[in-house]
Amino acid sequence: MSSGESTFRKGPGGLLFAQIENGLATATVCLQGAQLTHWQPRSQAEPVTFMSATAQYTEGKSIRGGVPICWPWFGAHATDKARASHGFARNVLWEARTPVRLENGATQLSLLLSDSEESRALWPHRFGLEYRATVGDVLDIELTTTNTGGEAFPLSEALHTYFQVGDIGSVQVLGLDGTEFIDTADGGQRKRQKGPVTFAAEVDRVYANTEATCMIIDPLLKRRIHISKRGSQSTVVWNPWEKKAAGLADLGAAPATRGGWRQFVCVESANARDNTLTLAAGQSHCLAIQYRAEPI
Numbered sequence: 001m002s003s004g005e006s007t008f009r010k011g012p013g014g015l016l017f018a019q020i021e022n023g024l025a026t027a028t029v030c031l032q033g034a035q036l037t038h039w040q041p042r043s044q045a046e047p048v049t050f051m052s053a054t055a056q057y058t059e060g061k062s063i064r065g066g067v068p069i070c071w072p073w074f075g076a077h078a079t080d081k082a083r084a085s086h087g088f089a090r091n092v093l094w095e096a097r098t099p100v101r102l103e104n105g106a107t108q109l110s111l112l113l114s115d116s117e118e119s120r121a122l123w124p125h126r127f128g129l130e131y132r133a134t135v136g137d138v139l140d141i142e143l144t145t146t147n148t149g150g151e152a153f154p155l156s157e158a159l160h161t162y163f164q165v166g167d168i169g170s171v172q173v174l175g176l177d178g179t180e181f182i183d184t185a186d187g188g189q190r191k192r193q194k195g196p197v198t199f200a201a202e203v204d205r206v207y208a209n210t211e212a213t214c215m216i217i218d219p220l221l222k223r224r225i226h227i228s229k230r231g232s233q234s235t236v237v238w239n240p241w242e243k244k245a246a247g248l249a250d251l252g253a254a255p256a257t258r259g260g261w262r263q264f265v266c267v268e269s270a271n272a273r274d275n276t277l278t279l280a281a282g283q284s285h286c287l288a289i290q291y292r293a294e295p296i
């Protein structure tokens with residue numbers, strides 16, 4: 001199906017993708033997982049999002065790059081490690097609405113997911129989930145959860161964004177100075193950030209109680225990426241570094257310099273760990289981000 005600047009097509013692995021090309025940007029969103037796999041404003045020589053050169057496109061499996069959605073739990077399931085890491089929303093097919101062209105030239109794509117027999121076997125709650133991506137020179141994503149059942153449920157979630165960088169060793173992430181974090185790469189210890197986040201080994205941190213706008217400074221790609229958010233109290237920063245990356249089949253085999261682990265940083269807008277939410281019956285919650293890249 002095609003609606004002007006947006007086309008739905010089958011891509012690698014037989015997965016369905018929405019392809020958006022307007023005067024401001026190009027973007028691709030996989031209908032499995034409502035996962036944005038590419039966003040490049042016309043003003044940028046390189047995509048702002050990262051995609052692994054050895055990404056696997058498989059039914060039921062999230063793709064290594066772009067913006068996977070972690071929902072309704074972040075990381076391992078609280079009581080059953082056999083259940084999918086980061087929840088199930090990123091592994092299932094969402095329903096697409098016809099994309100809409102906005103007056104400013106951006107394109108808005110909405111995708112929907114609600115509970116089913118399969119979802120209730122994994123997570124026994126009724127829900128409606130709406131994903132809305134607005135693709136332009138700026139990228140907006142809103143993820144709205146509604147509790148359509150009769151009882152409250154716990155919710156942890158993240159927009160697990162992989163940002164493309166020139167080299168992980170040369171980037172800095174600003175905006176988290178003074179913020180407490182759980183250091184997953186160091187046995188879950190609680191620590192406090194001093195200055196910008198820099199990378200010289202694996203970094204896997206859940207920063208708590210922060211609504212701050214973050215900025216990725218990338219001297220090699222000569223740009224800074226602004227990451228602002230709403231409805232999010234946690235920020236997760238991740239790069240697996242060499243050893244962990246080698247253990248990930250859809251990342252480790254990529255050359256370090258092209259589409260490999262040195263070329264991304266994840267800065268994730270989340271509600272996780274200390275900031276897990278409780279959604280009462282009938283209540284909705286919106287997690288939203290806005291990304292913008294500019295030259296330095």
Ligand code: TA6
Pocket residue numbers: 062075085086160184204236237238266268
């Ligand atoms: O957000 C960081 C993290 O939770 C890491 O611990 C890391 O393993 C990563 O997500 C990727 O998870 P995935 O299940 O997509 O391989």
